Amino acid sequence: MNRLRYSLSVLGVCLVLSAGAAHAQQAINPGVFSALNSAQQAQEAGDHARAESRLESALEQAGDGSLERALVEQRLGYLAIARDRNAEAIDWLRKALAHDQLSDEAARQDRINLAQLLIMQERYREAVTLLEREHAQEALSNQPKRLLVQAYSRLQQYSKAIPIAEQVVAVEPGVESSWYQLLAGMNQRLERYREAERWLKVLLKREPENTQTWRQLAGVQSQGGRQVAAAATLRLAYESGIRFSASDLDNLVALQVRAGAPWQAARLLQALLDEQLLTGNATRSERLAQLWHQARDHERAHAAWLALASRSGQAEHWLRAAGIQLEQGQWDQLLSSLKQAEPGASAEQRDLIRQWQQYAQNALAVGNS
Structure with missing residues (x-):
């Protein structure tokens, strides 16, 4: 101010x-x-x-509509x-x-x-x-722009602000970093993820140690459907000495979930686990399986639940795998999974197991007749 x-x-x-001087023709x-x-x-x-x-005194002496x-x-x-x-x-x-x-x-x-x-x-x-x-009437200079x-x-x-902002940074490439952040943010709001990525990369050249910018770049890549690139960005940041907390990375996955994109969230989580940026554990394995399931990627969800069930032995996990097998008509696999689920099942789960076993056996009988 x-x-x-x-x-x-x-x-x-x-x-x-x-x-x-400007109005010399008029006497003041x-x-x-x-x-x-x-x-x-x-x-x-x-x-x-x-x-x-x-x-105020001068105002009284000045006539209406006059220069004075x-x-x-x-x-x-x-x-x-x-x-x-x-x-x-x-x-x-x-x-x-x-x-x-x-x-x-x-x-x-x-x-x-x-x-x-x-x-x-x-x-x-x-x-x-x-x-x-x-x-x-006449192109504005940079300050009014x-x-x-x-x-x-x-x-x-x-959409109106972006081209003017681009003119500002073109004339003043050394402008405050907040301008590049603004350009990235506005493009991100318009879902122009490649453009947002471009400006964030410019910003990282100026501030390579800015953890927030690395995190935002990965988030933008993930939002644009490039989850593997996002994980690679985080790996590059890690190799450059940037350290993200596990909660930072988990939150990137959560952003995709909140955006209603479970497939993208699952793909990002898988990439982060593959890059060993996140440590695999029971909680993340279960979350990954749930995300593939929510995304209706039956093949990946089935494989994830089976792998988790084999490690945990929990009836809940075997039943999750069994549910997909039931949907897909994989009767032999369904009966095998139900058998694995029986030892640790609750009374309610045992009722469900019996119902599914009967259904699978009837389906097999019909198929063999």
Whole structure:
């Protein structure tokens, strides 16, 4: 805020001091000109009350629609900025611009400053309207483009924000890292995963030790259906000295689950286990089997439940495998799995086992008749 106030205040000084030359064809009331200078001196000395008093006095001398009135209202706007009265500053600058008396250059800069104030007040649509109009008349420089990107992104108009943001980083490749993060994030929101990946890789070249960026890159690759690439990214990060906690990696899988993509979640978990980035254990083996099952990948789910059941010996796991065998009409395998499940089965599970055994035996009898 202090930086904005300083830059806008300096701009205001330049506009006031140059206004006479810019509008030499119009005589400025000497009393108003003196009041403007006096108010400027008071503001520079930190005496805002005296500056306001001088400007209010000058306002009474300035005629409606005149250059003098536009200059006084403009100065009142910049004085309001210096006093952290942004809503008041917006009103004054709008009044000054409405007279259409300021030079084209001065008015354009005032409108850009007005847009920045509107953004600070979270009035993003009004700011966008101003900046789009200026951009249509003459291409904005990078600083106003930054404002336009900010307003678009706050309005979630990412498809409009992205090309302008790309122009910003093209002109200023050394721009703050947050701009590359913004570009990645907006593309990710639009499910443009390859583009998001591109910007994250640019960011990693600048900040190769940023754990969060590595994690986000893997997440974007996984969201884009490239789970093996995501695991490879995490492996590369690991080899570069980046250490992820098991919960970080488990959360990447959970993101896919929450997105309603169990197949992608299973594929990512399998890749992380294959890369030995996650340690295989009973909990993760069960989760992997459940994810393949949810994804209706019967072959992988069946293999996962059988492998888990063989290790654990739990009736629940054998019954999970048996359920797939039942669906697929694999009667011999079903009877074998049910037999394995019997020793540790609960009373309820034993009832289910008997029902399935009878069903499988009847199906086999029919098939052999």
